[in-house]
């Protein structure tokens with residue numbers, strides 16, 4: 452089984468003002484003259500982590516990571532204004548120009564796979580390959596599965612902590628109920644809802660529950676950005692024209708090489724998402740990891756992702 456490449460630090464970091472309101476944090480790791488790859492974090496709102504630097508051979512890749520609008524070290528923190536899928540797609544192009552990259556590999560998991568698909572379908576000529584994990588396309592049934600009823604049947608213990616943040620009379624529409632609290636003027640209300648929302652996802656991301664990962668979702672700074680931005684995108688249906696836009700427009704990436712890695716027991720984003728994408732984008736290789744859940748850091752998912760990036764390293 453392949454494992455992550457060793458921990459590394461950036462050779463370059465910076466900030467990029469992308470409009471009158473938003474400034475993005477970015478970093479570059481590995482080989483400045485290597486094959487460019489841009490890393491798209493999950494959530495949305497999850498922000499990049501140091502471990503995201505380790506899926507690529509640093510001798511062969513120029514590894515570019517950035518915190519999307521309102522996430523991580525980008526500012527304003529947890530901000531929802533002018534924060535849409537299409538603003539992020541434009542930001543990726545702005546960053547590409549700022550860093551003088553012609554074409555690049557696009558790597559993303561969960562929401563990162565959503566954004567990778569939206570970007571590649573908008574700018575196919577800029578993408579050398581797609582490496583995607585835990586496919587998430589924000590279709591209505593996907594959102595209802597995870598935030599209203601479905602995953603709740605597999606994790607009833609964690610679900611109670613999530614749903615207990617909302618009074619019973621409002622539980623018929625939990626995404627809307629959380630939206631009212633995540634956008635409240637009262638900070639304590641926002642934080643309580645953010646923690647309940649964020650911990651629900653942390654508790655369900657691994658096949659073998661990772662308590663440290665769950666605890667990290669309690670952090671106020673992380674939880675506020677993660678929950679507020681995710682919920683904002685979900686109440687707006689991902690800002691797509693139609694709910695299955697990423698499948699409708701899959702023909703735009705028909706000629707782009709790709710690898711899809713998805714855990715058989717992914718509770719956050721069911722395997723059916725990857726199967727639907729695979730049928731719409733037959734050029735991509737689909738790797739179903741037989742004993743894994745959602746997280747990129749489960750051993751089988753790491754193995755498949757590192758093998759994929761090695762295969763494209765040239």
Ligand SMILES: CNCC(=O)c1nnc(C(C)(C)C)o1
Pocket residue numbers: 492493494495496497498560561562563587652656681719
């Ligand atoms: C429904 N959200 C899926 C997603 O993008 C996601 N899940 N976990 C994450 C983090 C790894 C950023 C916590 O992102």
